[in-house]
Amino acid sequence: xxxxxxxxxxxxxxxxxxxxxxxxxxxxxxxxxxxxxxxxxxxxxxxxxxxxxxxxxxxxxxxxxxxxxxxxxxxxxxxxxxxxxxxxxxxxxxxxxxxxxxxxxxxxxxxxxxxxxxxxxxxxxxxxxxxxxxxxxxxxxxxxxxxxxxxxxxxxxxxxxxxxxxxxxxxxxxxxxxxxxxxxxxxxx
Numbered sequence: 001x002x003x004x005x006x007x008x009x010x011x012x013x014x015x016x017x018x019x020x021x022x023x024x025x026x027x028x029x030x031x032x033x034x035x036x037x038x039x040x041x042x043x044x045x046x047x048x049x050x051x052x053x054x055x056x057x058x059x060x061x062x063x064x065x066x067x068x069x070x071x072x073x074x075x076x077x078x079x080x081x082x083x084x085x086x087x088x089x090x091x092x093x094x095x096x097x098x099x100x101x102x103x104x105x106x107x108x109x110x111x112x113x114x115x116x117x118x119x120x121x122x123x124x125x126x127x128x129x130x131x132x133x134x135x136x137x138x139x140x141x142x143x144x145x146x147x148x149x150x151x152x153x154x155x156x157x158x159x160x161x162x163x164x165x166x167x168x169x170x171x172x173x174x175x176x177x178x179x180x181x182x183x184x185x186x187x188x189x
Contacts, residue, residue, distance in 0.1 A: 038154050045154070068099060068163040069153045073107045074124075076137065077116040082123065090131050101163050103156045105134040107149050112139035 030049035035042065048067075070093055074081040085106070093104065106128045108119065121137060128135035134152060138145035157163050 034150075036150075036154065038151060039158055041158070043154065045150070065097070066099060067097060067102055068157050068160075069103045069105070070097065071105045071107055071149065071153060072133070073109050074119065076108045076110050076119045076124075077113050079118045082119045082127075086127060086131075099163060101160050103134065103153055103160065103163070104132065105136065105149065105153050106131070107135075108137040109140055111137045111144060112142045 032047040032049065034045045034047065036045060037043070072085050072089055072093075074085055076082075106124060108121070108124045110116075124137065125135055127133070134156065136145055136149050136152065138149055140146055
């Protein structure tokens with residue numbers, strides 16, 4: 001699953017100039033930064049790509065704390081990746097996520113391999129309903145719906161004021177980008 005999500009996030013970030021990206025790799029977690037403009041706001045996304053492998057579970061649990069959005073990715077051509085979501089990862093998220101209003105999204109990847117599909121779209125929708133997640137299917141290979149996954153998650157986070165009220169880098173990993181010098185600002189905050 002780590003490979004799936006890493007490719008998924010790398011496809012989102014590949015069109016950006018290198019100056020916009022910060023890549024760090026340590027102990028099963030890949031950290032990426034992306035700047036986006038959505039809903040008239042400039043935002044900085046801090047993306048913690050935790051490995052979906054069992055051996056990294058003790059490390060990744062700390063990254064759920066303070067998360068404002070969590071994307072769970074499974075491979076529609078591999079039943080085990082879907083089963084692991086309900087058996088392991090969804091429980092981990094419920095146990096360690098500290099933001100009650102954290103937006104969760106379930107993403108079925110590899111829809112470009114429809115003939116190899118073993119997890120139906122209905123199963124994904126049912127899982128998302130059961131765990132209170134947004135749901136979308138995509139293909140990291142062909143880029144179908146990859147941008148939309150992140151955009152939809154970001155827009156939902158922006159709609160939840162309690163998620164934006166936190167402070168500190170660990171609690172608030174989804175921050176608005178500071179305005180450029182000389183740029184006019186508006187709003188109450």
